[in-house]
Amino acid sequence: MNALYLVAIGNVPEKTWEWIENAAAEWYPLPVRRLPGLAIPEGAYDAKRKQYQSVELMKMLAQQAPHDAGRILGVTEVDLAIPMLSFLFGQAQLDGPVAVVSLCRLHQEFYGLPAQENLLRERTVKEVLHEMGHTFGLVHCAEPTCAMSLATHIEFVDAKAEQYCSRCGLQLVQRFTAVDGGV
């Protein structure tokens, strides 16, 4: 059976994996496996913007994915962007295997506030559910508490629940119960 592979890009604290594995086990009927960490690809760094091009990370993930990877999720601490946008919390291929989540702007410290581990855990889980949802074909949801709602600001992330709304959830279930497993 195809698996969901998790991989660190650069250094990622160990506890992060526990959060993600728990959430993945709750929502997706795929075995979750860890891959050895990858270095941040050269050429991804944009010196002028002091950020990393998300597309470069995704390209690398696509290349590194094992043949049985139904999905591959990269997690990184670096700040991601695309040429058009000043930052991204994460990015995914819509209905494709690759997703990436940046923890950088999920830390309270990024906003000059004291660290809050539980808040970081919640935000991480929400962002993982969001990007993984895209890989399973879900688009943005109008319900602000749904993990699939579009967050362009950290407050929007905090307004979400650590779950999909019933409609998006149902869409996922339908996909997983389809004949081909939808994965």
Place this chain on the structure above:
Amino acid sequence: MKKNWPILVVDDEDVMCESMAAWLREDGYSVDTAPDGKKAVELAKSSDYAICFVDLKMPGGMDGIETMMEIHRVRREASVIIITAYATVDTAIQAMKEGAQEYIVKPCNPQEISMLVSRILKLKKLQSENAILRKKLTRQYRHHDIITKNPRMEEILALTQDIASLRSTVLIRGESGTGKELVARAVHFSGNRAEKPFIVVSCAALTETLLESELFGYEKGAFTGAAAQVKGKFELADGGTIFLDEIGDISPKLQADLLRVLQERRFYRVGGNQEVEVEVRIIAATNKNLAEEVQQGRFREDLYYRLNVIEIRLPALRERREDIPLLAEHFVQRIASELGREISGISAAALKVLIAYDWPGNVRELENVIERAIVTCRNGTLEEQDFSWLRQNSGPQQDWEVPDVSLDELERRAIITALERKHGNVKEASASLGIDRSTLYDKLKRYEIVH
């Protein structure tokens, strides 16, 4: 829903195109990408893009502004958003001047893009709703509330279709309430001006000075209270049709002004010294006999001939009595549903009353009469008694058969009836008979009528 609003991203940098497309796809949009202007225009030919993000600087071939102009040539409605890495006021102004909807500097905040896209699409939705409503309106006026099986009216309707796309001036004559405005609308909405404005001006409703500024607009300071420049109806109707109702009532000065507009399609705003040029079709209407007004010297002959290029004379309702049942049924259905009354129809006896009546106010009067009957009606069908008040008011012609008597006898009876109706008042009776009081006295003497 979002799939109905496809988006195109044009940039020579593949990363820029693909990452932007991916981001928008996550939001549910269907997105295409093009690496240069040429490919973008090619795509735009086959796909109706709602929004095109176009990079300003693309090496070789077309730059962003040229690309935008080409896209607009094939997709007039597409909103183009120009993207650039560095903003200068000059490029922004140029982009907006050439028709860009927005101008954004990359990288921009994701929130900015989301808001921009949803704002533009909100506008698009309103525009498309507007277009649908316009279409509905057009359908409504295609054959258009004009309900008839009268051959003459059918001929007129056919004529409205034939002349719909011409620019020729039309003069519609007919008693009030015969549907002159409806015919004017039918002409406008059947032709190639249907998408353009149809502006109605009732010439009789306004004084000369008011009408002048209403028609031609005025400049700021043209008179006390003219705080800003205001466009007149002629300018508002540009590209479309202006309907001048009650044209027979305008003053000699306005007749002269109007003649100039008809001849030259140009005019001055009140208090203005700059000519305004318009492309407007004129449809005029009157309940007067303009030829007679010309003879009497009340209406300019040259203006009359300018207006009377295509003449439509609408028959009075009493000249098309066969339409009365159709119209009555139509009004019952429409008005009952508007007023929320459950009325199933009109009884045969009631219809007879309606057919017999003379309708000096024509179709408009019929409509008002039906409305009044619906309001006062006690049961589900309009009966004879719902129109009894109409019978009292109606003229002597109804149900009138010429008795087999001499003309003198006929006159004698007419005089007696008139006197009875006016309770012996000779002044009123003579007026209703259309003769002098002295003539009536002579006739009373002659027929030995005692009153």
